[in-house]
Amino acid sequence: xxxxxxxxxxxxxxxxxxxxxxxxxxxxxxxxxxxxxxxxxxxxxxxxxxxxxxxxxxxxxxxxxxxxxxxxxxxxxxxxxxxxxxxxxxxxxxxxxxxxxxxxxxxxxxxxxxxxxxxxxxxxxxxxxxxxxxxxxxxxxxxxxxxxxxxxxxxxxxxxxxxxxxxxxxxxxxxxxxxxxxxxxxxxxxxxxxxxxxxxxxxxxxxxxxxxxxxxxxxxxxxxxxxxxxxxxxxxxxxxxxxxxxxxxxxxxxxxxxxxxxxxxxxxxxxxxxxxxxx
Numbered sequence: 001x002x003x004x005x006x007x008x009x010x011x012x013x014x015x016x017x018x019x020x021x022x023x024x025x026x027x028x029x030x031x032x033x034x035x036x037x038x039x040x041x042x043x044x045x046x047x048x049x050x051x052x053x054x055x056x057x058x059x060x061x062x063x064x065x066x067x068x069x070x071x072x073x074x075x076x077x078x079x080x081x082x083x084x085x086x087x088x089x090x091x092x093x094x095x096x097x098x099x100x101x102x103x104x105x106x107x108x109x110x111x112x113x114x115x116x117x118x119x120x121x122x123x124x125x126x127x128x129x130x131x132x133x134x135x136x137x138x139x140x141x142x143x144x145x146x147x148x149x150x151x152x153x154x155x156x157x158x159x160x161x162x163x164x165x166x167x168x169x170x171x172x173x174x175x176x177x178x179x180x181x182x183x184x185x186x187x188x189x190x191x192x193x194x195x196x197x198x199x200x201x202x203x204x205x206x207x208x209x210x211x212x213x214x215x216x217x218x219x220x221x222x223x224x225x226x227x228x229x230x231x232x233x234x235x236x237x238x239x240x241x242x243x244x245x246x247x248x249x250x251x252x253x254x255x256x257x258x259x260x261x262x263x264x265x266x267x268x269x270x271x272x273x274x275x276x277x278x279x
Contacts, residue, residue: 001026001027001059001085001137002026002278002279003026003027003137003138003183003185003211003212004026004211004212004213004224004225004228004229004279005024005025005026005027005212005213005214005215005220005221005224005225005228006025006026006027006028006029006061006185006212006213006214006215007020007023007025007027007028007029007214007215007216007217007218007220007221008028008029008031008035008063008188008214008215008216009028009029009030009031010031010035010036010044011030011031011032011035011036011044011045011047011048011062012035012036012037012040012043012044012047013047014047014050014051017030017047017051017055018055018057019218020218021056021057021058023218023221024221024222024225025058025215025218025221025225026058026059026212026225027058027059027060027061027085027086028058028059028060028061029061029062029063029088029214030048030051030052030060030061030062030063030084031044031062031063032044032045032048032062032063032064032065032071032075032079033063033064033065033066033090034090041065041071041074045074045075045078045079046078048062048078048079048082049078049079049081049082051082052079052082052083052084053081053082056082059085059086060084060085061084061085061086061087061088061113061137062075062079062084062086062087062088063087063088063089063090064076064079064087064088064089064090065090066090066091067089067091067097067100067101068091072104073104076104076105080105083110084110085110085111086110086111086112086113086137087101087105087109087110087111087112087113088113088114088115089101089112089113089114089115090115090118090145091115091118091119091122091145092114092115092116092118092122093119093121093122093125094116094122094125094126094128094129095125095128095129095130095131095132096125096128097114097125098112098114098129098132098135098136099132102132102135109135110137111135111136111137112132112135112136112137113136113137113138113139113140113185114129114136114139114140115140115141115142116129116139116140116141116173116176117141117142117146117169117172117173118142118145118146118149119145119146119149120146120149120150123169123172126172126173126175126176127176127179129176129177129179129180129182130176130179130180130181132180133180133181133182136180136182137182137183138177138182138183138184138185138212139173139176139177139180139182139183139184139185140173140184140185140186140187140214141169141170141173141187142187142188143155143156143162143166143169143170143187146166146169147166152165160191160197170187171208174208174209174210178209183211183212184209184210184211184212185210185211185212185213185214186201186202186205186210186212186213186214187213187214188213188214188215188216189201189202189213189215189216189220190216192216192217192219192220195219195223198220198223198224199223199227202223202224202226202227202228203227205227206227206228210228211228211275212224212228213227213228229276229279230272230275230276230279234272235272235273235276237269238268238269238270238272238273239269239273240256240257241256241261241265241266241269242266242269242270242273244256244261245263245266
């Protein structure tokens with residue numbers, strides 16, 4: 001399953017499901033948590049269950065409510081019969097949270113996508129996800145709940161960049177995902193009226209090693225997909241690197257287009273080609 005773009009849709013807005021599915025997103029995240037008011041949780045569960053069972057046209061994840069609340073069992077009972085393509089786990093605190101969720105679901109669990117940085121304790125468990133890597137769809141993070149949890153006024157500078165504590169959290173999530181050999185999914189970009197800023201945000205995410213991103217509006221999807229799709233020039237360069245080492249299998253370093261390349265460049269090229277094949 002390719003996961004360049006995962007588009008959030010409020011679970012109690014079934015009128016938006018079809019439009020979201022037609023946006024070009026690689027997957028939907030049908031939300032039962034933050035975007036749904038407590039008094040509408042039941043309606044949201046019913047709408048999501050109906051979509052999964054009867055109307056789903058693209059891969060569809062479900063974000064359930066946190067494990068420490070009183071909504072999780074009802075969420076799972078409603079959506080699991082429809083076999084969602086993944087479960088998004090908010091307020092996750094490492095492998096123990098994934099194991100607890102799997103215990104509730106049973107043997108035929110869909111892949112889990114933890115939102116891995118929404119509590120202070122979660123930060124210190126990021127390295128543990130490697131222990132449950134075979135049960136993960138990826139690893140992602142959030143920049144909204146954590147500031148609220150510690151009493152910070154914001155996670156961003158005036159120009160929109162993250163402040164140092166949240167840059168650190170982002171980086172730790174990125175490395176935790178790669179340590180667990182699972183896709184690193186960038187968090188949402190909160191503005192839908194700044195396409196150039198979104199493109200810069202996506203480019204930075206891909207540059208740093210993220211392989212996909214969550215979206216909050218259909219208008220963001222095309223930019224995200226484009227940003228996480230290798231360009232023809234990148235693919236040609238990657239193929240040239242692979243070909244150069246294939247022609248010189250014993251070499252540790254080579255010259256290509258006037259620049260020196262070595263084994264890490266070969267690994268990057270192979271990863272790029274593998275990702276393009278998945279897309």
